[in-house]
Amino acid sequence: MSKTQPQKRANLRDVASAAGVSVATVSRVMNAPDTVAEKTRKRVEDAMNSLRWVPSAAARAINTGRTRFVGALVPTLDNAIFARFLSKLENQLNTHRLSLVVATTDGSPDVETEKAKTLIDIGAEGLIVSGITHDQALYDLLERSQRPAIATSYYDPGFALPTIGYDNAAAAALALEHLTSLGHRQVAVVHGPRTNNDRTRARLDGLTGTGAVLQLFETEISLAGGCTAARAILQEPQHPTAILCLSDVLASGVLAELHRQDLIVPEDISVIGLDDLPGSAHIYPELTTVHLPVARMGLAAADAIAGWVETQTVPEPFLLEPSLVLRRSTARPS
Amino acid sequence: MSKTQPQKRANLRDVASAAGVSVATVSRVMNAPDTVAEKTRKRVEDAMNSLRWVPSAAARAINTGRTRFVGALVPTLDNAIFARFLSKLENQLNTHRLSLVVATTDGSPDVETEKAKTLIDIGAEGLIVSGITHDQALYDLLERSQRPAIATSYYDPGFALPTIGYDNAAAAALALEHLTSLGHRQVAVVHGPRTNNDRTRARLDGLTGTGAVLQLFETEISLAGGCTAARAILQEPQHPTAILCLSDVLASGVLAELHRQDLIVPEDISVIGLDDLPGSAHIYPELTTVHLPVARMGLAAADAIAGWVETQTVPEPFLLEPSLVLRRSTARPS
DNA sequence: TTGACACATGTAACCGGTTTCATCAACTTA
DNA sequence: TAAGTTGATGAAACCGGTTACATGTGTCAA
Structure with a gap:
């Protein structure tokens, strides 16, 4: 009777015996084709095809010690700023023949640690995290598993992990300076939750000593949150001249x-933002904002982690400069 | 002299001998703790800790045949619709103890196939793709590697892969019907590139036989593209009454x-959209649109692929119903 | 003719876990 | 007390590749 049912997947030895060569030769056809004679190689390739052989990632990984993917932990995908970052990150990782596993933390250090554990458990060679506020358990985990990790969206050369990011305080200061230079003295500041969010805190910290009176409005980071905050602002007895x-x-x-x-x-x-999302130039009115180079950050982070996992080069902290983008949503107070 | 430098990572046997037990016992401590005597377990755990042992994902994978991650291929992360989908997908996959590798294809079937190859090469247990337009090479790859794969954002029970999605034509028809029921007879249709995009094509196909005169404007899918299209529409000798x-x-x-x-x-x-992004309820004016349940799609896709990889259950095609969301951007023509 | 050398290939150890099956002591049960 | 169970553990095979080292053949200069 014919053995039609079982269909166990072919492995290297099956291919080798089908091609009448040794496993070493088959392996060479994969990894160093030019050390194998043309004729032999052809024969092996035919065997691979007829046995519909697909190499086992795990088997390769156990020998090379490489899984060829890294993990990224971001608070959310629902803010385009992270989506853009990840998009660039993924692309640039690909140039290093690395793939990207993503995990969202919802801004919670606990969840972050949990997911980091999972990523390492499935074999991530390195990790990319957001900001500098993390559980001690995360550091322990990185230490113990000896995994490279870099922190993004925040520049701090003294931080435990190499950071690749911008000076959030300076970015916020840039925005405020623009407003005060236009003559605004009463400005409402709309910001996301401070809890566990060092970027928000740093941005708030950048808003000092300029002679303008600030009123803070905390809300969730979403369009809806912005709406809510605006309503609150308009209910104040004295309207600010800028937000x-x-x-x-x-x-x-x-x-x-x-x-x-x-x-x-x-x-x-007047209204000014901070981030410079791709769409911000196309809403009405065109939004004046501070540009954060997240695309470049994605590139830099990819190169940094790739260099680290490939050649054990611990990357230097890297500072990206924010810049003011003048558009149409700000003007002198009337 | 003390052997301080080498620091080779500990493996199971190191742990075993440090704890004075066999490798089998150490393995049990990991995978079936309650079959190991309390005292022994404690001893093994101590050994693990003092040797700072971290299990090798590859070694586990080679035995279990599981890598515990699946891949998703989406055109882009820059459209919030995909970001939302991935976000839910990732979350739901986590409940099945699965992680998510993402890759963007930029809408190109070539790139898609290329990246699918990479994902499978690093060990993805299954794949989630967008739409039903793909390279033959992708199907060959899936066939050969025997990897489960499901197609999303498009419902077609007759498709080669199980589909989980909506009827794009019906969704577009819903929007058009709303406009015609309001009395619009002249409507401009703004859409993304048709090339390689079955969803766009299907949506356009849904726009038939309603007595309204349609003018098509193709542009790139972005805020900027929308601006461009609007400008083109306004340059037409006769303005439509709805877009x-x-x-x-x-x-x-x-x-x-x-x-x-x-x-x-x-x-x-009047302006009507299609997608119902989370922000669409909070722009001005609040956008009337057709809701596509991408969050549920994420859940369903996660469950489907998880079931497939865990219990070899090939999922049934799954249809999600779009629905009209009436907000403020549409009215009778004046 | 012979020794050196490059090239093609094979043998077998190895990577770090999981798992099957055997072993053995302690506990029941009749 | 003998036989049958149960529970804890170990020995060794195994998963599917990579790779160090050995082997064998053909070419070429001396």
Whole structure:
């Protein structure tokens, strides 16, 4: 009778015996084709095809010690800023023949540690995390598993992990300076939760000593959050002349709500963001904001982690410069 | 002299001999702790800790045949619709103790096949792809590697792969019907590239036989693309009374541009989208659109692929129903 | 003719876990 | 007390590749 049912997957030895060569030769056909005679190689390749052989990633990994993927932990995918970062990161990792596993933490250090554990458990060669606020357990985990890890979105040369990011305080200061230089003295600041978010805290810290009176409005980072904050701002007895949003997403929400309340930007009130999302140049009115080079950050992070896992080169901290992008949502107070 | 330098990583046998037990026992401590005597377990755990042992994912994978991650191929991360989908997908996969590797294809079947190859090469247990337009090479690859794969964002029970998605034509028809029921007879349709995009094509196909005159405007799917299209529409000798955007991102861009041109929505012109992004309820004016249940799609896709890789259950095609979401950007033509 | 050498290939150890099966002591049960 | 169970553990095979080292053949210079 014919053995049609079982269909166990072919392995290297099956291919080798089908081609009438040794396993070493088959392995060579994969990894160093030019050390194998043309004729032999052809024969082996035919055997691979007819046996529909597919190499086992695990078997390769156990020998080479490489799994060829790294993990990234981001708070969320729902903010375009992280999506853009990951997009670039993935692309650049590919140039190093590395793939990307993503995990979202929802901004919780606990979840982050948990997911980091999982990523390492499935074999991630290195990790990319956001910001500098983490569980001690995460550091322990990295230490123990000896995995390279870099922190992004935050620049701090003294941090335990190499950081690749920008000076969040300076970025926020840039936005505020722009407003004060226009003459605004009363500005509302809309920001996301401070809890576990060092970037938000750093941005708030950058907002000092400029002579403008600041009112803080904390909300969730989403369009809806921006709307809510705008409504709160408009209920204040004295309207500010400008609204500084510590994230473009918030600014978009604020803009929508102001529009809804029939306020004209920037004539009635100025709005400035921070992030410079790809869409921010195309909303109405075009949003003045501070550009954070997240695309370059993605490139840099990919190169850094790749260099680390391939050649054990611990990367230097890397500072990316934010820059003011003047568009149409800010003007002198009237 | 002390052997301080080498620091070779400990393996199971090291742990075993340090604890004075066999490798089998150490393995049991990991995988079936309650079959090991309390005292022994403790001793083994101590050994693990003092040797700072971390299990090798590859070694486990080679035995169990499981890598515990699946891959997802999406066109881009820059459209929130995919970001949302992936976000839910990742979360739900986690409940099955599965991780997610993401790869972007930029809408190119070639790139898709290439990346699929990489994902399988690093050990992805299954794949999730977008839409039903793919290279033959991708099917060959799936066939040969025997990897489960499901297609999303598109429902087609007759497709080679199980599909989990919606009827794109019906979704677009829903939008158009809404407009015609309001009395619109002249509508501009803004859509993304048809090339390699079956979803766009299907949506366009859904726009038939309703008595309204349609003008098509193709552009790239981005806020900027929406702006461009809106400008083109306004240059037409006869303005349509409504604009149907086959994606919310396009609708947002259109809205911004209309605003810029001092047209009031919906008084001067109606705008309807398709997707229902989380932000669409919070832009100005609140966007009427067709809701696509991508979050549920993420859940369903996760469960489907998980079931397939765990219990070899080939999932049934799954249809998700789009629904009209009435908000404020549409009205009767004036 | 012979020794050196490059090239093609094979043998077998090895990577770090899991798992089957055997072993043995302690505990029941009749 | 003998036989049958149960529970804890170990020995060794095994998973599917890579690779160090050995072997054998053909070419070429001396």
